[in-house]
Amino acid sequence: MEHAMKKYICLFLSTLMFLTIFSPVNCYARDGKKVIRVGFYTMDNYQECDENGNYSGYFVDYLREISQYTGWEYEFIQMNYSACLKSLNDRNIDLVCGVDYSSFRTSTLDFSAQPAVTTHYELYALKDNDTYYYNDYADFDGMSIGVLASCNHLDALDDYAAAHHFSFEKQYFGNTAQLEKALEDNTVDAIYATNVSHPSEKKILASLPSFPLYFVTFKGNPIMEYLNYAQTVILNVNPNFEHDLYNTYQRDIRNYRCEFTRDELDYLATAPEITVTCDPSNAPIEGYNENTQTASGIAADVLDLVSQYTGLHFRYIKSDSFSDALSKLRSHEINMLTALAHDYSWAEQNHALLTTPYLNSSIVVVRNSKPQSHERDIVALPNSFNLTNSILDNPEYDTEDVVYYDTIEECFQAVLSGSADCTYADNYSANYLLSQVKYRNLSSTTLTAMTEAASFGLSDQCDPRLLSIINKGLACISSEQLDSIVLQNCSYREDPSLFTLVYAYPRISIPIILAVSMALLSLLLGILLVHSRKTKEIRVMSETDALTGLYNRRAAEDHISRQMQEDGKNPDCVRPLISIDLDKFKQVNDTYGHLEGDALLIAVADTIKTSVRNSDIVGRIGGDEFIVYLGNVTDKKDAEAVADKLCTAIRSLSTLKPEWSEISASIGISFADRAEIEMEELYIAADKAMYSSKGNGRNQYQIL
Structure with missing residues (x-):
């Protein structure tokens, strides 16, 4: 009897211990919403809390975005970094942000499937410090470096110093303000940080390798599955989400000025004059102004900014054509060509080095709206262009009959006159020419699978330091500056006469x-x-979506939002939004090629348009995904009938061609359940319903 009693007591204690250890006590409900306890350690620009208890920063906003898909609320519990990890291991909290991956942690922690951010530390000195220069490691030896006492990545600094053979003395500070004050007072030679205030007053001495930071929870916590799902949806909807969020909180000192090594400064001190030439007839990218004897166009304006940021001096030399300019580069008569296709084989053939690309463009085919009587297409191509080689080498394009011309505009004139059926050009040059009245009978079509980037081409006999200096100058140019340059140059101004x-x-x-x-x-x-x-x-x-003729994503969202507001005035309107995703579309693309995939997308678009009313809004929002908004609908069954009709109509396409035999559609429907609902929220609900259709076997619709 006594033995049996001991047995039951042991069993009871074991059960109690199991429940204590493995019960998910950390998450609890508040007003029906799941509350996630987040370990919150202060990290400048990433996680901050002001004196009024307001939380902000990169990770805080990221969590708020995640909560829109999970419905979570957060309770931020402030402690230092080490305490956060210990509390997470003890299962007293659910989540910690910004943890670097290490294999020894995976036994007790679950990491998010994707990094939350990729960041890096840098060494900063005062701008007027003449003792230390960028990557001048020999002079770094013995320097005093200020660090935050709470910094979790001091090992990376130690490893970096060891790898570059310099020693240093660490001085610890309690917060960023104290750290930067020590630099300003010359208490330390440099500081170790991810970013600094007043970056124009400081310079970068070294950039350490970047590393990813993750969201983490304790092993087996089911919230990670929901977090991974939300993160995937966020990045699918907006691939630039993390980049844009990072730019909101981080300011890169390199947007203010270049950081040069001592060798590069020695090169600049000689005040070399860089000789430059260009294609005189390639507007708006490049051209030559006879009046000022200088280059014009996008490339010239970009080079002006490079000159401002680096101190380089450029002198332009006139060329008669692109072939002449290319010949000057090959024979090393000049140092630089203002626009060279970013293709390393092409550069090697022309004895050139390539800078970082400053312009990316799609390629278009240009035809005359009046059909020609040639048995096969006669193609006009510019002589000596890398684009010409790309077209000739691509088996998708019929180029048996080719006529060569010196310039892109001569190719346009050949198509206009009927001497050729079509020509190819980058979209900047094509749009610039097509905006002229004399080319009103020509039209362009974008080739979705072909793009070309433009770089500055340097003679391969130039000093290697010149390439590095120009690339640093290009890195200083912001996207806003580049957009302004493109806008100013791409507007063709035709004198009225x-x-x-x-x-x-x-x-x-x-x-x-x-x-x-x-x-x-x-x-x-x-x-x-x-x-x-x-x-x-x-x-x-x-x-307009160039392939299907439907509204593109931005236009569809704008039109739907406006129609939702109009329908919202009638309380009986249910405001249905339908999300459509094709089943087995990737199989068609992978098996039969993108041209077959494009043909299928066009057929699906036509099917959707003919299956709904003219007043309904139809858009292609990306890949094989479409949305439909049914305006002025007061009965949910009407929307369900439309969704069923779309399922049947799209599935019927499988009988038209054997390549499409597996095609069908998964459809989700959402309805506006309250007057103030926004289009984005309605779309998220429809998208979830669509994924539910996929999960339940495809070729059906679901309602959320």
Whole structure:
């Protein structure tokens, strides 16, 4: 009996211990929402709390974005980094942000499937410090470096110093303000930090290797599955989410000025003059201004900024054509060409070194709206261009009959006159030429699988330091500056004249000539008509998906949001949003190629448009995903009927071609359950319903 009693007591204690250790006590509910306890340690710009208890920073905003998909609320529990990890291991909290991965931690912790951020530390000195220079490791030996006492990555600094053979003395500080004050007072030579205030007053001495930081929870905590799902959806919806969020909180000192090594400064001290040439007929990317004897266009404006950031001096030398400019580069008559395709084989053939690309463009095919009578396409291509080689080497394009011209504009003229059926060009050059009245009968189509980047090409006999200096100058140019340069150069300014009006509108040429008194009014009318047409074309192009002709993502969202507001005035409207994702589309793409995939997407788009009302809003929001908003619908069954009709109609496409035999659609429907609901929230609900359809076997619709 006594033995049996001991047995039951042991069993009871074992059960109690199991429940204590493995019960998920950390998460609890508040007003029906799951509350996640987050270990919160202070990390400048990543996790901060002001004197009023307001939390902010990169990780805080990331968690708030995640909560939109999980419905979580957070309780931030402040402690230092080590205490956060210990508390997590003890299962007293659920989550810690910004933990670097190490294999020994995986036995007790679960890491998020994707990093939360990738960051790096740098060594900063005062701007006017003449003792230390960028990556000048020999002079680093014996320097005094200020660090935060709470820093978790001091080992990385030790390893970096050992790898570059210099020793240093650490001085510890309690917070960032004390750290930067020590630098300003010359108490330390440099500080070790991820970012600094007043970056224009400091310079970077060294950039340490970057490393990823993760969200972590204790082993087996089910919240990680939901966090991974939310993170995946966030990055699928907006691939730039982390980049944009990082830029919100981090300011890179390299946006202010270049950091040069001592060798690079020695090179700049010699004040070398860099000789530059360009293609004189490649607007808007490059050109030559005869009046000022200097280059013009996007490349020239970018090079002006490089000169400002680096102190380099450029002198332009005129070339008669791109072939002439390329010849000067190959023969080392000049140091630099302003635009060279970023292709290493092409650069090697031309004895050139490539800088970082400063411009990326898609490639378009240009045709005449009036069909030609040639048996097969005659293709006009510019001579000596890397694009020409790319087109000729691509088996997808019919280039049996090719006629070569010196410039891109001559190729356009050949297509306009009927001497050729089509030509190819980068989208910047094509749009610039197509905006001219004389090319009004030409139109372009984007080749989705082909792009080209433009770099500065340096002679391979140049000093290697020049390449490094120019690349550092390019890195200082912000995206806003580059966008401004492109906008200023891509607007073709055609001088209004009587000739232009007659050329564009031959039917009114005789009245213009006979009625001189009406010339000014007719000219003004002509300009307004051209401007109106171009404005309308630009607006339509900006809203239209190039492949299917449906609204693109941005336009669909704008139109749906406006229609939702209008429908919201009627309380009986259910405001249904339908999310459509094709099943087995990737199989068609991978097996039969992108052209077959594109044909299927066009067929699906046409099917959707014919299956709904003209007043309904249909858009392609990416890949094989479509959305439909049904306006002025008061009965949810009507929306369900449309979804069922779409399932049947899309599935019927499988009978049209054997390549499409497996195609069907998974559809999700969501309804506005309250007046103030936003389009984004309605879309997320429809998207979840769509994924539910996929999970339940595809070729069906689900309602959320």
